[in-house]
Amino acid sequence: MTTEQDILKRALSKDKRFGYLPEKDRHYTAPMDNDLRFAVIGTGIMGLEHIRITEMEGRARITAVWDPNPAGIAAAVQTVKLIDPSREVKIYKSIEEVASDPETDGLIICTPNYTHLDVLKKLASTGKHILMEKPMATTVHDAMEIRKIAEKYPAVFQLGLQYRFKAPYVEAYRDVMTQELLGDVKMINIAERRIPFLDKVGQWNKQSRYSGGTLVEKCCHYFDIFNLFAGSKPVRVTASGGQDVNFRDFEYDGVRSDILDNAFVIVDYENRVRACFNLCMFSPLFFEELVVCGEKGTLRTWEQEDFMSNDGLQTGYELFCGENGPSRKGSPQYPKMIESSGHSGATFYEHMYFVDNIRGAKTLTATAEEGFWSVVVGAAAEESVRTGKPVMVERMLKNAGIRL
Ligand SMILES: NC(=O)c1ccc[n+]([C@@H]2O[C@H](COP(=O)([O-])OP(=O)(O)OC[C@H]3O[C@@H](n4cnc5c(N)ncnc54)[C@H](O)[C@@H]3O)[C@@H](O)[C@H]2O)c1
Structure with missing residues (x-):
């Protein structure tokens, strides 16, 4: 290692x-x-x-x-x-x-x-x-x-x-899942606010048929975090969203963009954990927040970056355990060289673990099964936005010919 x-x-x-x-x-x-x-x-x-x-x-x-x-x-x-x-x-x-x-x-x-x-x-x-x-x-x-x-x-x-390797999430995973400082997890919230999707070769990210839709393409990262912290399988996904600001008149090769730029997504898990995701892609600031509420306390962690300023990445971490144990506030960070290398340093750790995995170690990198479940939540959320109805995951998978 x-x-x-x-x-x-x-x-x-x-x-x-x-x-x-x-x-x-x-x-x-x-x-x-x-x-x-x-x-x-x-x-x-x-x-x-x-x-x-x-x-x-x-x-x-x-x-x-x-x-x-x-x-x-x-x-x-x-x-x-x-x-x-x-x-x-x-x-x-x-x-x-x-x-x-x-x-x-x-x-x-x-x-x-x-x-x-x-x-x-x-x-x-x-x-x-x-x-x-x-x-x-x-x-x-x-x-x-x-x-x-x-x-x-x-x-x-x-x-x-690799978002699971962002410094605030590593700290949160240790406190919540390894040390169980919050007791049983009951509710999870993630909010992401950011700038619109950037240009791509062939602009594949502007059309759902090429990207899977925003809630699959981008938000699979957050659904992966949900799945990790819920420690269970999603059973029902309910979402509301729209394309209200970005790329409304954008066409590529004569085909109009059809991707969501804002949404709320609620995920119900088998073990009764509830998770709620809040996306806004027309914000000038990059901001990401995770809140986990357990029976014994609450954790809130966030990072933000304003590319128009020179402040760099800022992070915050607040663990509130009330009378159940010590609380803590801080600012989880990696060395600047790593943090600035891409995705708040998370890609660096993904590579480090890739090589460790090749060398035979067991690390916390995402498996194909975990990748699958992150797509399942995203695809169910896209479907729920399209139909205006909750999506039962088992039925969606059955309709796709998948029996687990
Ligand atoms: N993990 C993350 O945080 C993260 C961040 C950004 C993008 N991504 C993912 O990385 C992938 C690439 O995204 P990107 O932002 O670099 O897109 P991009 O458009 O900038 O680059 C994609 C590249 O793939 C090339 N390409 C297309 N078809 C190919 C093929 N069949 N064989 C070889 N090359 C081909 C294109 O010419 C282009 O250069 C996507 O799956 C995207 O979702 C992940």
Whole structure:
């Protein structure tokens, strides 16, 4: 398992300020093994984040990339060269070349949501370790297909639900789930306010058929957090939402955007935990809040970032246990270098655990089953918004031909 010491040493070993040292004098800052070779499939904004963080984490290196978009390839090669100008990156010409290359150990799939199943089918025969971006698919049917492939997969299959590694959620998980400081969890609330979806290659995130809809595409992260803290399976999902501000006149190739930009979602769990999600995507500020109410106390944690100011990421943590035990307030944070590397530092830990998983450790990374349930809640919420009715999860899955 990785220790904090290892992380610091790896960071220092890559710090160019120590480049003046003769090699024999580099002990604490000596270069560390980066013997794992990863290829990135889909070098858009998330693929580039994975490239940077693979190199930053340090035990693996990016040796190859595939993307049909030449600008994405150029950006990927430039990203690696900026880190180490001497490095060569293999550029595949097709997914078939990715599949037939014996010189990689891990594949990071960061293509648009609607392509995940197809890409996985073409790569599954390789038996290489896979990190696949969230949401695993745009429909519960495809998510189940991926889950079936993953459950028989002979190597690591990890899903990119890395929000669970944001510092406030790690702290909350420890207090609520490991130490059970709140007793039994009864209610969970998450609010997200943020700017509209950014541009994408082919603008796939503006249309539900390509993204799964906002509540699948983006919010699977939060439904994953719900599922973790509820410790149970969702039975009913009720939602209200609309496209009231963003992309109302947006068309791409003659097709209008149809994605939600605000919603409320209520999830009822088998164990009677209730969860409520509140989304607004026309806010100038990034803000995320989690509130967990248990029988013995309440926890509230949040992070916010205003890109128009220089304040950086701010976080808060408040644990109120009343007479049941000590309460606590604080501000969970990672080292700045990690925090600023992407998604509040969560992607860094996702990579660290990906390598730990490859090395045989057991970590808390998202499994295909967990990825599946995060899509189930999102898809049920989308359906509830469309129909104006509560969606019973079992019936929705049955209608999709899924029996568990
Ligand atoms: N975990 C997170 O927090 C997080 C954040 C952002 C995006 N994502 C996910 O990452 C994935 C990619 O999103 P993005 O924001 O980078 O999108 P993007 O549009 O910026 O990049 C996608 C890239 O994939 C390429 N591509 C399309 N089809 C391909 C194929 N069949 N084979 C290879 N490359 C292909 C495109 O040319 C593009 O360069 C999506 O699934 C998205 O939901 C996850």
